[in-house]
Amino acid sequence: VSKKKNYMGIQFLLILLFVFIIIHLTENIRKVKYNSRNPINSYSVPPKSYQVDTLEQNDSKIDTLWKDSEFSDPFRK
């Protein structure tokens, strides 16, 4: 075990780490606050342009959208 010393270099790095932590926390709070104001509209069909479609048109368009999309429905294959 070393004697009690100042170790200025280490103290400087520790201060740097605490500063990074403060920035990280501030960013985190900002992100969470933003998300709570704007719920993550992660996935939504029908898109707005189809909103005025009639019921049948709407459904057939969803089907077409689905077939054209790069994702596959595991149950439809």
Place this chain on the structure above:
Amino acid sequence: VKRNKQKAEWILAIFALITIAFSWYIGKKLKISEVDQSVFKVLPYHESKIQRMENGVYKVTSNDLATVFLTTGTGKGYAGPIKVLVGYSHSKTITSINILDSKETTSYLQKVFNRKYLENFHSLHLSRLNRLNFSPDAISGATRTSEGIAQAIKSATSKLANYHSIDFEPEDVPQPVSFGKKEIIVLLLFVLGLLARVKSFRLKEHLTWTTLILGLIFLGFVYNEPISMTRIHSLLLGFWPSWHNELHIYFLVFGVAIILLTTGKNPYCHAMCPLGASQKLLGKIGHAKTVNLKQKYFWVWMQRSFAWISILLALIFRNPAISEYEIHSALFQFTGTHWLFLIMGLTIIISIFVSKPWCNFLCPIRAIFDFMHLFRKKLKRIKR
């Protein structure tokens, strides 16, 4: 001088407890029922009529569009409940999924979206979700978050099924208690860790290294389940994990707390913590030396103050992940903000030359263990 120092520590500990209780109250008071408001916020049908039906089902009618339904559902994520709003077409297929509220770390949630997990539920009919017990593969590195979302969608769907009087598996099916690999590993680590702390044990050093390496592999890289601030915040906020399938969390957190409070020995930091293990290994490589700073108390109180602030923020915002600054997710799962990666990188570099810098100067869990030690000492003194 020593007595004065102890007195000051005790007064500050009481102050911390009072402020923690107070911020819990503020958080509770500030948190209004936001779900209803969020429903309107995410709703794309601006000119529609929205009626709130029974069981949290919203009926949306408009002149131009067929009646659609919206329901909210909740699932258990890693850090707490995840609330979703699911939209269904008139033919009861899923048309939209919105995350209304979540306590998950943003980077985990982002991972789930980036891998397009929600697309798995695209156009699924209500009955399929039930009959096939549909659960797409969880996203590795964000398993609990993805499972929580799937659970929330299913819970929302069950409400709509109920509303239409369609047979649907009950939402809360009693699950059997699962005792698996994780539980066995945690118990094994406890036994080995306690053995390693017996002074007269001959193979003490070897055993300590064995438990540390096991902890690093399993609690770190394989399961990423160390005792974290997010976990502590979740417990304080009442977001307790299901003991049926996450018994290992109870073993780990309460096991450590009980051993620490009864024996005064800390079985976690010295023998189980994956972060401690990684720093010890790095220190071995660089022959790191133990640093004894002149301003020791300043740094000890910095460490404690940050832990205290982290708890206060989590309680005020009622979000366990909001004030997490530990580096395990960056180190073991490669998930986190770029600041977190920077903190991790710097810590790794320092660990090569200085013995366990994270544990000694930054770890908030260590500060909590210090508080428990103090509490134990005080109780002992009162008993006498």
